[in-house]
Amino acid sequence: EAQVTQNPRYLITVTGKKLTVTCSQNMNHEYMSWYRQDPGLGLRQIYYSMNVEVTDKGDVPEGYKVSRKEKRNFPLILESPSPNQTSLYFCASSWTGFDQPQHFGDGTRLSIL
Amino acid sequence: QKEVEQNSGPLSVPEGAIASLNCTYSDRVSQSFFWYRQYSGKSPELIMSIYSNGDKEDGRFTAQLNKASQYVSLLIRDSQPSDSATYLCAGGDTGFQKLVFGTGTRLLVSP
Secondary structure (H helix, E strand, C coil): CCCEEEECCEEEECCCCCEEEEEEECCCCCEEEEEEEECCCEEEEEEEEEECCEEEECCCCCCCEECCCCCCECCEEECCCCHHHCEEEEEEEECCCCCCCCEECCCEEEEEC | CCCEEECCCCEEEECCCCEEEEEEECCCEEEEEEEEEECCCCCCEEEEEECCCEEEEECCEEEEEECCCCEEEEEECCCCHHHCEEEEEEEEECCCCEEEECCCEEEEEEC
């Protein structure tokens, strides 16, 4: 089954404790991205990757890191999480770019205390 | 002006009626428009994509794009209670090479 898999689905943690949210897709997509979704603000892009070893900032990259060492994986790293990063996070992928239908993962709900 | 704007709703329609959802966009958003459906706490799910002026139909759904007036709409015929969800409009920002989402319109279909 074609899918984008995120882990964990839920996480409650404390300020400053490094965490990684994994994202993996099995569709051989080149384009992957991370979004956060907050009430009233909609989906905002954090980072995106056009292909392996190619990443770039989205609208709200501060406090986040990403890497793309393999085509299928695109982890999101919060090195020193803060309460304002409490949000619902989605990973998405598409064949080659932003202008194509995006396939979303199930989401990760992060709470930073 | 926001890049992609939607009325937050809720839009309430009775079962069997046509639901009409609208979205306007700025000059920076100029290609590749999408409608996603999102149930509460779930991920966005693609409903329709439209790339050129005019109508595109898929089952009970019709997307309409009018580039001159800078709006895109989604019509849902024979609305069902299971259509109750938030509908996200998205468009491609070719300048910044990104997909921009509206904040969504909540649709409520009453039995």
